[in-house]
Amino acid sequence: MSITAEKVAVNAVMAGCKPQHMPLVVAAVKGIADPRWGYHGPGTSTGGAGVLMIVNGPVARELDVNAGDNLFGPGWRANLTIGRAVRLVMRNVCGSLPGLLDRGTLGHPGKLSYVIAENEAESPWTPLHVERGFRADQSTVTVMAAQGPHQFYNQLSNTAEGVLTTLADDMRISGGIMGQPNYAVILAGEHMLTISGSGFGKAEIRRFLFENTKTSHAHLKRTHRMSGAIQPADETLTRPLVESPDDFLIVAAGGRAGAFSAYVPGWGSKRSSQAVTVAVEK
Template structure:
């Protein structure tokens, strides 16, 4: 029986011994392997904050269990979330359940892809979601527990358990949970959510089905050197984008963003450059990889005479760009997407 199937009552897991509770949850496969907070009735009610726990949200793969707001609240408690984080967690679940994300593929694939959230708008500051130094790493409660709540939902509702539903060969650290915010204050361009049609004063969560960030360290202040470094990482040997038609996410650090903006680059021109220069030639490529490139990425394949050219995405607009990180060094990152995975943005309802 999964945690989603359990009836939560006041004395459900009223363990006096926290260690015993942790062992029971671990034995039942209701955790990610880390200690959890017992989802007692009082805690779940506080997390719900008066919301209708019976509101249906859809079905979550790979087990296709029905998902209700109450289930999400239980997992947010387990993850250690504060009640004020819950609107972001709930928006994140709505985003991952959108068919565009391809959660079934992300949950069940042998690929190391997982789910990452990007937070934009006032919620970033109100909840202290890290958008600066070490934003992919440890140290901030909001990032850690919001991302973890999404993962626990994927385990306890969706059934994404290693081998039993999650077939990832290697996995990656963001499978414990991954949540960042855009560093809007250090960005020279309009925020990511505004580009996607939302108002600047609106809080928005974007879900991405991606692998761990691949660091791009370019010391030069030359914008072409920076862009070439990012473009090369998009379609590097063995990367997902060599095989998959999807929407990648590029995180440009503030130092690189400053150099690019100073030289006249904005997000549209950056996307265009990456789309053009991220192209590789696959003429004469044979075998299983060649077959996959031509079939799985057919919409990204272009011919010029006898040459076969493979683009990183269908159009430049498919490349998501977020400015985030600290100003301590010249770093950016590419997050490789899983197949048929699109970036999905959802407004945060208070």
């Protein structure tokens, strides 16, 4: 199968993109065609993954990709149409028609469009694309096969540990049966300031979440997420939510007001699909 620039352009027009959106659409399509993203799985699975696209670098500002209020929609043409263009390519060019090749049991609204930008202007942290090996002045899109966003609330705490403890408690049992290849963690304005005010950078956030989202095998078996009889050692034997702290993608984005942030579980296993970052070329 080949995905030509002409076919991408046709679908981008149908989605309502402007011509200047095209480089970002092309980069995202390159991302889902990368073997590490593993199109076959998230393109067909009953797990119903969307393509979460996280935009970094100058292109986010140039194209007015929203990084603030109503992060996941509605209100911004770029966020709505770029993601829609990618989904149309998936169904019209790759054949991932819902109910036929795309067998998502439930799907989710992000399968229509799931585009956000990182709020680099206000973030105290290293941008996602720089952490993943790109220069700050480069523009990129990170594509992640993803379930819907889970919002959490904490307005009581004024420390990083407090906010992240709430987040970890929400995340511990989430996503698929046995953890996910990646999680995106979207920290909005109030939480961003609270967490960074405690001296936490993204590396510290990842380490805290990794250590505090482990679940005992006994709990997983009691709640019928893991097969087999409970053995005495299962009470202390733990399963981490992801294989490595680096599998958490930390993103500063969302509105300034409101003690809400979100996490987005990835799809499948690390062998099946991993987040991929692609440079946007003009």
